[in-house]
Amino acid sequence: MNNIVIVDDHPIVIEGLSALLQADKALEVAATFTTGQAFLSFLPGAGFIDIVLLDITLPDINGVEVCKQIKKISPETKVLIISNHSERSIILQMLQQGASGYLLKNASSEELVRCVHDVLDGKVAFSAEVMTIMTRPLQNEPKAAPHLTKREKQVLGMIAAGRTSASIAEELCVSQFTVETHRRNLMQKFEAGNTAALIRMAAAQQLL
Amino acid sequence: MNNIVIVDDHPIVIEGLSALLQADKALEVAATFTTGQAFLSFLPGAGFIDIVLLDITLPDINGVEVCKQIKKISPETKVLIISNHSERSIILQMLQQGASGYLLKNASSEELVRCVHDVLDGKVAFSAEVMTIMTRPLQNEPKAAPHLTKREKQVLGMIAAGRTSASIAEELCVSQFTVETHRRNLMQKFEAGNTAALIRMAAAQQLL
DNA sequence: TCTTTTCTACTGGTTTTCCAGTATATTTTG
DNA sequence: CAAAATATACTGGAAAACCAGTAGAAAAGA
Known part of the structure; x- marks a missing residue:
């Protein structure tokens, strides 16, 4: 049994x-x-x-x-x-x-x-x-979601909320440059050419 | 029975x-x-x-x-x-x-x-x-999707794809100013402060 | 411990968005 | 038809994003 x-x-x-x-x-x-x-x-x-x-x-x-x-x-x-x-x-x-x-x-x-x-x-x-x-063959698989660090997820969420780099930087108590680096890394990971594409990709992968 | x-x-x-x-x-x-x-x-x-x-x-x-x-x-x-x-x-x-x-x-x-x-x-x-x-009170209900014109939907899709106003204008054979006006109207309709928020709103309402 | 990853910060310049107006032609609709 | 909605076009200036690098500190994992 x-x-x-x-x-x-x-x-x-x-x-x-x-x-x-x-x-x-x-x-x-x-x-x-x-x-x-x-x-x-x-x-x-x-x-x-x-x-x-x-x-x-x-x-x-x-x-x-x-x-x-x-x-x-x-x-x-x-x-x-x-x-x-x-x-x-x-x-x-x-x-x-x-x-x-x-x-x-x-x-x-x-x-x-x-x-x-x-x-x-x-x-x-x-x-x-x-x-x-x-x-099933992999060809038309949706792209695997890139790995995001904690901080990146946090920044991504704030970008998607429509915040500017400056305001995000202030809230996170880091320099604006840092936030922009995160943004840039995010765009690279998602292969997005700009913020709009970034948010769309993230949304498509249920990351928001 | x-x-x-x-x-x-x-x-x-x-x-x-x-x-x-x-x-x-x-x-x-x-x-x-x-x-x-x-x-x-x-x-x-x-x-x-x-x-x-x-x-x-x-x-x-x-x-x-x-x-x-x-x-x-x-x-x-x-x-x-x-x-x-x-x-x-x-x-x-x-x-x-x-x-x-x-x-x-x-x-x-x-x-x-x-x-x-x-x-x-x-x-x-x-x-x-x-x-x-x-x-439950209606307050934190997701906002009803604003009505978009055909052209606005089209432009929205292209913005979400990461295109710039200039490139969209070229494809649609209209002036760049026109595209930017559409973009502005979209942002107003979605109550979004910038493109990122616009795309997020649109994504949340399954408009992409 | 050593290596890798992550988070941080900066320079300097280009492109694009964003804002606040106005305004006309074309459709759609009551 | 007249009114309303839609699509179009422009000015001009401020703000923000974007690009391409570099690089040190901190944390996490092997």
């Missing part, structure tokens, strides 16, 4: 997953949580968990963080991500964090059960749609 | 809703569908349906359209929207289409059952969060 824990902020989804999994005699839903924090408090004291079905978008903490914690506290516990996000970068990020599988919420019930078993067997499991996304 | 139909493209959600509703003896899930088209084909020949739990975002047709069709074919059938969208405009739009209630997917199971009963009783039902959204 395998112990399963479900973490998802939608009670309806928890109910659905539970119903689908309980149909299988080999699986036992041991506990469910609607917040990452509640689950993380439970985790250290809990007995061994075979697999965690984890939603990425939780109201309190990021799913990435939750996954990291699981792997830290109980490396043998498998993590199967159940998410709405179909961006390749996110899927990869979760796998790098130690997740063993990735399902989209529109996966069929058969896929769900199959994936849970595959993961329990030590395999890496994806739903059909995720498989398609991961194997 | 009330007849329920569930339309949602996520099998997991269907499963969850079914499990929660079947617990109530007064409710019977008569059928479920993962596409709007499948449901609409079924609808005319089907017996009387008391209530449809309807997801707005379906892979094939828009939930608005589905709702409209339900009300056309069977006006007495209640529609309870189950959605991820928490924008006031969308909620209002569904109510105008004849929906009797609106739930967010993160609603608790109690709320779900309560709302189903309320709707069956002829009331209009919202989950707590939707209630909060609908009664």
Whole structure:
């Protein structure tokens, strides 16, 4: 009998997953949580968990963080991500964090059960749609978001808010030159020729 | 015994809703569908349906359209929207289409059952969060998108692409002054102090 | 610790935006 | 048709962004 824990902020989804999994005699839903924090408090004291079905978008903490914690506290516990996000970068990020599988919420019930078993067997499991996304050629992929430093993100936000370099410099207590250097570096990272393009790029990548 | 139909493209959600509703003896899930088209084909020949739990975002047709069709074919059938969208405009739009209630997917199971009963009783039902959204004062509502003329939209797009006024003027075969006047009017309409803010506003309103 | 990254700061010059006006021709609409 | 909205064009000046370098200090990671 395998112990399963479900973490998802939608009670309806928890109910659905539970119903689908309980149909299988080999699986036992041991506990469910609607917040990452509640689950993380439970985790250290809990007995061994075979697999965690984890939603990425939780109201309190990021799913990435939750996954990291699981792997830290109980490396043998498998993590199967159940998410709405179909961006390749996110899927990869979760796998790098130690997740063993990735399902989209529109996966069929058969896929769900199959994936849970595959993961329990030590395999890496994806739903059909995720498989398609991961194997799709890269050509018309949206450009990967460049890595921004903390400061750069901060400055970017302020530029997008319509602030001038001078006013940003004042607020951050740095020289105006510094702010302009940040701006220039941002434009270079985004391959933008001017502020307008910079903001558009950033907006397109949900960075605002 | 009330007849329920569930339309949602996520099998997991269907499963969850079914499990929660079947617990109530007064409710019977008569059928479920993962596409709007499948449901609409079924609808005319089907017996009387008391209530449809309807997801707005379906892979094939828009939930608005589905709702409209339900009300056309069977006006007495209640529609309870189950959605991820928490924008006031969308909620209002569904109510105008004849929906009797609106739930967010993160609603608790109690709320779900309560709302189903309320709707069956002829009331209009919202989950707590939707209630909060609908009664929240308008002040920090996102500003309605200003009306833009064709030319303004065109210029806006080109500005966002990082073009300078001069280059835009050349492409449009108008004077640089004209482009700058357009830009100024755009900034005024968006209440933006400079190009960066303009692009951010436009991006926030999906105008790019 | 050493290396790399990040954050900081400056020079000096060019280009572009931004502001506040005015004004006319062309469409659209009541 | 008349009024309103739209698109066009210009002046002139202040402010800000943009370009292309350089470079030291601080923090983070190997």
